[in-house]
Amino acid sequence: MPALRGLAGHSDLIYFLAKRDVTVRYKQTLVGAFWAVLQPLLLALIFTLVLGQLTDVPSGATPYGLFALAGMTMWLFVAGAIGRCSDSTLASSEMISKVYFPRVILPLAALAVPAVDFGAALAVLLVILAATGHLPGLEVLLVPAVFLMAAGVVLGIGLWLSALVVRYRDVSLAVPFLLLVFLFSTPILYPLSLVPDHYQTLLSLNPLVGVMEAFRWTVLEDAPGPGVSVLISAGVGALLLASGMVYFARAEQRFADVI
Amino acid sequence: MQAVSGMDGSGTAICAERIGKRYTLGAVQGGLLSERIAEALRSRRRPVSSERSGDFWALRDVGFEIGTGEIVGLIGRNGAGKSTMLKVISRITPPTEGRATVRGRVGTLLEVGTGFHPELSGRENVFLNGAVLGMKRREIISKYDEIVEFAGIQRFLETPVKRYSSGMYVRLAFAVAAHLEPEILLVDEVLAVGDLEFQRKCLGKMRDVASHGRTVLFVSHNLGAISRLCERALLFEGGRLEADGPAPEVIAAYMASAASSQHVGLTDVPDEAPRMGTAEARLRRVGLTRVDGSAVAALHLDERFRVSAEFEVFQDVSEAVFELGVSTLAGDRVVTSNSTDRELLPMPLGEGRRAVAVDLDAALLPGEFVIDVAVHRPNGTTIDFVQGALRFSVLNAAEEGHDHYPWNVVRGHVRPRAVWSDVRAPSGDPVEDGTRG
Secondary structure, X not given: OHHHOOOHHHHHHHHHHHHHHHHHHHOOOOOOOHHHHHHHHHHHHHHHHHHHHHOOOOOOOOOHHHHHHHHHHHHHHHHHHHXXXXXHHHHOHXXXXXXXXXXXXXXXXXXXXXXXXXXXXXXXXXXHHHHXXXXXXXXXXXXXXXXXXXXXXXXHHHHHHHHHHHHOOOHHHHHHHHHHHHHHHOOOOOOHXXXXXXXXXXXXXXXXXXXXXXXXXXXXXXXXXXXXXXXXXXXXXXXXXXXXXXXXXXXHOOHHHHO | OEEEOOOOOOOEEEEEEEEEEEEEOOOOOOOOHHHHHHHHHHHHHOXXXXXXXOEEEEEEEEEEEEEOOOEEEEEOOOOOOHHHHHHHHOOOOOOOEEEEEEEXXXXXXXXXXXXXXXXXXXXXHHXXXXXXXXXXXXXHHHHHHHHHHHHOOHHHOOOEHHHOOHHHHHHHHHHHHHOOOOOEEEEEOHHHOOOHHHHHHHHHHHHHHHHOOOEEEEEOOOXXXXXXXXXXXEEEEOOEEEEEEEHHHHHHHHHHHHHHOOOOOOEEOOOOOOEEOOOOEEEEXXXXXXXXXXXXXXXXXXXXXXXXXXXXXXXXXXXXXXXXXXXXXXXXXXXXXXXXXXXXXXXXXXXEEEEEEEEEOOOEOOEEEEEEEEEEOOOOOEEEEEEEEEEEEEEEEEOOOOOOOOOOOOOOOEOOOOOOEOOOOOOOOOOOOOEOO
């Protein structure tokens, strides 16, 4: 991958930037790490009250509250990572114009905070699942693999956005809207099975669909196994990542001139 | 652009071939995507010519070779292309034309403290900043104690740097930078910060770096530092390489060109004059007269003179220290007077146009000199510093009488008032026998 060339010599920089972000994130915040855990819990609660009670979204044998909590756990990683990745270049404009380093380090390191938050939220999710008697099966061991897939997809999106935003500032205005579109067009608060069969394949072109499906399969006891949708999403995700790398590598040449 | 890794210990470290760097001014850089789309739709109907009027060549047709172990100074006015040259060599920005080939690991110091995060402690920032500058974690760990010692902030290592004074911040940042040990070091103007003692420390460190056989490219307006550190200098003017040769010659050429546009009298100091500082105030005009205020074409031996400086102050400065320097054309400072010398107090410098004058009894020997004018804060922060603001000559003749310097070679630049004894037999205290005036 062209964007990754020369990365080896700068691996320590990724580490220190990631460490900086995580340190700053948890320094001086009132509830510290609890925030990472509180957010999915509160959101799941709200969606349970609204969607679960008012519209009765089917969630199989799993209570809707747990279904929504699992969805929020992964969604907050995705939303946080896309947001931070797309901000990463502009936020480091001073560094970009004063020092040379492979710029791809910035969106890569931006994944650290959402990843740590995800770890905390996942732990709480698993504890709650266990406490309520909905312990997942052995599939749970595949969570790291699903996480890697999710990270790949969001990095692909993040590479595109972080390179585009250097040139076109209005990209940063589009990101919150884009996230909103993803939130509702991805089966996060509802199962994919709710979507008519012939649209499922089409919907799976959104790579987050496969990520959600795969994640719920690993943590919820009776979620449907990964099907064609996961394969399609993985393919689209890989394409997004590869094209993001290529575009980023081309665009990064001019970062210092236009930032 | 191409980086060849590995060193063969000798030969060429940097090779720049016909480098050109074009910047496009105006809306074409960056902007909004929506504007670009609208523009694209418009231009579909009415194609725009490919020759854009807002093009600006920051560098044009620049070529040079730097040998391994050479210490080279880059000089020139602001906007002459020196910093752009460093950015091209360091790969921060690609050249529009030509290519730069670099042999060896490059460390770039365009400013100190790049990547410092205010919320992080001094210790955390040492590691972060070191990594940003391209140091490996192991390298930083092994030099950590040295860095801390150099900065002299041992007690505040666990304090977030947002609570540091600006002096402490700069010292820590420079300490990290000073311990960067790449094969090729590119340095831009970092010595403009910090107090004088610290600047001396930094110059010493740079000399160490130089003596260890590393290649150094050094951009500075501090011509004295360039002439002390560098054997060779490159002079940039309007994006072109004007001179390349032994540092004293190139510096003299620069001083001559910088001063040539200026006459004796109250003269405008252009924005692009070689200057540095925080720019809260800027020297606008400077003049040289007799102490009674009358105009003078050149000074006589022993003649006292007055330098008047007019500043445009953009922001109130509660305590200002003015500095007047007389330097040789080679950039060596001969005489310095600060407005706070001999325990005088700093002066307030209010917003708007402000003038200050100093009468000087510099006792210069015959020769060509330039005047440097600066205004600082008491802590050493430079607000504005113009080197070579005005050029003048000291004639080899006193105004009255026949006092002159009779030999062809003038050694030194100052003849201080001196008290010589009579010649007598070498015993006892020489001044006991009485002195001559």
